[in-house]
Amino acid sequence: MPARSLRRLLLGWLLAPLLILLALGTLGTVYIARGVAHDAYDKELLDPMLALAQHIVIMGGQPTFNLTPAARDLLLVDAYDNIYYQLSAAHARPIGNLYLPVPAGIGDRALFYDASFSGREIRVAALRIALPDNTSAVLQVAETLNKRDSHMIKILLGMLAPALAIALAAVLLVWFGIRRGLAPLENLQTELAARSHRDLRPVPENHAPEEVRPLVVSLNALLRRLNEAQASQQRFLANAAHQLRTPLAGLQTQVELALRGHLPEHLRPTLAHLHASTVRTAHLANQLLTLARAEPGALPPDAMQRLDLCNLVENAAHEWVPRALEKKLDLGFDMTPAWLVGEPLLLRELLANLIDNALRYTPAGGNITVRCGDLNGVFLEVEDNGIGIPAAAIAKVCERFYRVEGSPGDGCGLGLAIVEEIARIHDATLDISAPDTGRGTLIRLRFPQTHVFSST
Ligand SMILES: Nc1ncnc2c1ncn2[C@@H]1O[C@H](COP(=O)(O)OP(=O)(O)O)[C@@H](O)[C@H]1O
Ligand SMILES: [Mg+2]
Incomplete structure (x- = not known):
């Protein structure tokens, strides 16, 4: 029916x-x-x-x-x-x-x-x-x-008019009664429609009228099962990536050892190729692991802590400076204290991915600037004057495994997807644009006021 x-x-x-x-x-x-x-x-x-x-x-x-x-x-x-x-x-x-x-x-x-x-x-x-x-x-x-x-x-009218009025009132009362009765359902609908596919929190059950409550209870049970299914998928991905890492690291060491030892010359290019592939695959496994850890629900409840972005960048800068020097890039920092509540390991991954991209996609002689501070809210920026992202691709670069066609290097397309997930966990907005000079890429993160704590 x-x-x-x-x-x-x-x-x-x-x-x-x-x-x-x-x-x-x-x-x-x-x-x-x-x-x-x-x-x-x-x-x-x-x-x-x-x-x-x-x-x-x-x-x-x-x-x-x-x-x-x-x-x-x-x-x-x-x-x-x-x-x-x-x-x-x-x-x-x-x-x-x-x-x-x-x-x-x-x-x-x-x-x-x-x-x-x-x-x-x-x-x-x-x-x-x-x-x-x-x-x-x-x-x-x-x-x-x-x-x-x-x-x-006259008699007929005298008797019928009140009867008609009562009938009309009954109809109106039923109409508005149903409307009122259905209002919680409409609220539920608006709430569900406004949700993203990641938001699997249960719907409040006590707002629903008694007749609708079983529906809401079942919906919540379904949401819970979905949540569990998603979590188990996430665990599977994390485990698989983790399991891959160890043998890949071993493989990499073996190949490096072989490359350093005595080797018939004709095998050298093959082994060099094998080495590059191994490094790339190990990177992919690492990125997958990071992505799994950055998914909602994967974070332990007490993982968020008060930290200064400025500090975080300073502590990690030594990882990138050698690469910048090697590529003749000017890597500069323009930082003032930026306190927020966040997950330090994930924020570091976020930063690493942004700087990795800037290093990869900026030709020798270029500039890269990392900025952070607290101006009407905490912000973090990575700007470069490299090849830039074509306007048409900006909307897609955060998709998993998406790479702009013809991008140099051997990235796997997960970097910005990881950045987006980590930004989401911190309720930060991610904005990708071209700098005012028109050349290169400017990636800006704004953290919400609620996560900001004064340093004093
Ligand atoms: N700083 C940048 N400058 C130019 N292009 C960039 C920059 N960052 C990202 N991109 C483009 O976005 C794509 C997706 O980036 P990402 O998710 O980090 O994947 P990957 O770097 O592994 O290719 C890259 O392939 C590249 O084309
Ligand atoms: Mg990348």
Whole structure:
């Protein structure tokens, strides 16, 4: 069965019975209102009837009315309705302006009934009366239904208007009730939609209404399983990379030893090639391990500590200076204290990857500057005036294993992916651009205020 809107479903279930009840109620009301209107006006119809009865005389053996036109008008004219009458005696022609058959069995109690006359609905009262000559005749008085109809409509409106108002109020209440009831679900939806695929934290369960809670509980269970699956995948990657490192290091040492010893000359290029491949593979294993360690959830809870970036850079600089000298690059530092809460080993990896890139992708004679400080928040920058990253590639360089086509060297494409992960762990924003000079690359990290502690 296709999914249906809860709101429409409930409204449907409410509206259909409501409408049926309303229709039945209207029918009932019409029936009752008609009865009430008849009761009220039937009695009034007796007045002209009794008045007419008193004006019957016998003339030439025939009953007739001795009424002046004025008296007749007074008796028979009504502000709202037409009044008709007819007197039917046994052996005489009926007199009056109402031409209706006389119902059988009329006695001396008035009989009221509905009929139609010259195309209109009328209400008739019939009564047998005694004539002055001791015979009897049936007197019928009828009136059109204008008064009764308007009376009935008033009653109908009086009863239906509140019923309609109640029905409308019920519909509105249900509509808003469902809206309110569903609001927590909508909040849940917004919260989930705003999340990144890495954010597998459980959803708060106590905000959800009771009926929705099982859903949220199951969702959280699923998130937990996903989290575990991701963690186990991460552990697998870290273990695999770790397991690879030892034999690769051994291999590298063996090849280096061989290269240093006596060697048939024709084997030397092959071994040199083998050495380069081994170094490259060992680097890849190291990068994979770093990446696995930098993934969310891989960090032990107490790993973050208060540290000064300035210090961190100074302690690691000796690793890069020889490479810079070798490549005739000017590696400069422009640093002021920059305290933050971070994971020192990961931050060092981040820096190592940025500087490694700058060293790799800046031709001899170029400049590399590392800056850090605290200017409206802690920042870290690595700027070079090397080959630069093509604008079209900037969005992709942080993808795992992505390398700009034709990039020199034998990188594996994980460096900036690692930088991005480590930045994410520190809630830092990573910005890759070209320096103002237009040449080279400027990579800037801004750490959030919440992680910044004053050094005093
Ligand atoms: N400082 C830089 N100057 C020029 N290009 C860079 C720089 N840093 C990164 N890149 C480009 O971004 C790509 C991805 O970098 P990275 O993830 O470190 O991978 P790798 O260095 O292993 O190729 C590199 O292939 C390179 O083309
Ligand atoms: Mg790199």
